[in-house]
Amino acid sequence: MSDNNMQRLHTNDLELGATEAIQKHYERHVVSTKPVSQRKLDFERARPRWLREMVAEATGVFFYVYPGIAATAGFMLNKQDAAFGSLFQIGFAFAFGIAFAIITCASTSGGHFNPAMTICFATWQGFPWKKVPYYIFAQIFGSFMAGLLVYGQYHEQIAAFAAATKAAGEGTVFNGGPASIFCSFPGPTQTNLGYLFFIEFFVDSYIGFVLWACLDPANPFIAPAAAPWAIGLVYALMVWGFADITISTNLARDLGTRIVAAIFFGGEAFSYHNYSWIAILVNVPATLFATAYYELLVRDSLQKIGKGAAFHEDGEEGLNLHLVKSNISRQSPMSPNMQKVFSLGSNGSTLNSGPKMETGFSLAAETNSN
Structure with missing residues (x-):
């Protein structure tokens, strides 16, 4: 070991890189980062915010869909070899993909990654409606790119699989066929669309309710660091429970990859058993139902x-009036949160200060961390 390295060991410094992220957990010095140039600041200031948000949403959906359908491809193309995966592995691939999507991109766009969630944030949390269309477009585009890349990477195996299913007279678009690597299709005996609607609606409602609870800043049982994994896990649970019946869970995830399936396997990807509208659209009313249930009853x-x-729509006076009407006073036994509410109502609120964060996961995480 060189003298320089020995000298560095005695300084207790950490090298720049992954170790910088843990500096707050250890009492050590971190090597100074490269100074930020004015040129870089000018570039970032000139970069449109809408572009950053669209890129983050598209990238997040890509990070979620890409490992999920890649795991599905590995499983379906190697059914005779258990070493290449199972439904359990597919569920975890989607779960980890969702967690990584939130970790990497939510701080920029709010971390919606689902058109239904974008609509719910606009409905309940004041997310600007003018942003909804381009968020949804970016989400679908991210899913489309994930499907396109997986097809390219597995092209030889998928082509051989498609040739085999065609030779067997099964075609390419059916549950368990080449096209189902990318999007969901009902089984040959699953012709009851009402039944499939019910399954999709309940599964999506379950996911939406748990997700909304994870994003509730008043929820004491979920920490910001745990929320991405909890949200990913609820998706995995539904995959494990209902994938054999056929579920979609996300408009963008299904539509983006279904377009890829239609490009390579034909328009039957949309017309098969008249099912595609359930996979694409049911997620929206189901998630609206789940979030309405939470907002109105929980x-x-x-x-x-x-x-x-949040802050009272009538400001400090409105909050004070509510506290008085609710018989909340300094003498009343209060939880720490209620004490904070009383303090805000009595001394003035600063809730609307500080840098703006987009409505979504990042805002809830920021609030829960305080």
Whole structure:
């Protein structure tokens, strides 16, 4: 070991890189990062915010869909070899993909990654409706690119699989066929669309409710660091429970990859058993139902104000009036959150200060971390 390295060991410094992320957990010095140039700041300032948000949403959906359908491809193309995967592996691939999508991209766009969630944020949380169309376009585009890349990477194996299914007289578009690597199709005996609608609606409602609870800043049982994994896990649970019946769970995830399936396997990807509208559209009303259930029957907005995630529409006077009408006073036994609410109502709120964060996962994580 050189003298320079020995000298560095005695300084207790950490090298720049992954170790920088853990500096707050250890009392050590970190090597200074390269200074930010004015040129870089000018470039980032000139970069449109809408472009950053679209790129983040597209990238996040890509990170979610890409490992999921890649695991599906590995499993379906090697059914005779258990070493290449199972439904259990596919569920985890989607779960980890969702977690990594949130970790990498949510701080920029809010981390919607699902058109239904974007619509719910606009409905319940004040997300600008003017942003909804380009968020949804970016999400579908990210899914499309994931499907396109997986097809390119598995092209030889998929082509051989398609040739085999055609030779067997099965075609390419059916549950378990080449096209089902990319999007969902019902089984040959699953012709009851009402039944398939019910399955999809309940599965998506379950996911939407758990996701909305994870993003509730007043929820004391979910920490920001755990939320991505909890959200990913609920998707995996539904894959494990209902994939054999056929589920989609996400408009963007299904539509983007279904377009890829239609490009390479024909328009039957949309017309097969008249099912595609269920996979594409049911996710939206189901998630709206789940979030409405949470907002109308479960949400505690006063606790949300206490966490600093919201403010009264009439400001300090409105909050004070509500506290008086609710018989909340300094003498009343209060939880720490309620004490914070009383303090905000009495001394003035600063909830609307600080840098703006987009409605979504990042805002909830920021609030929960305070």
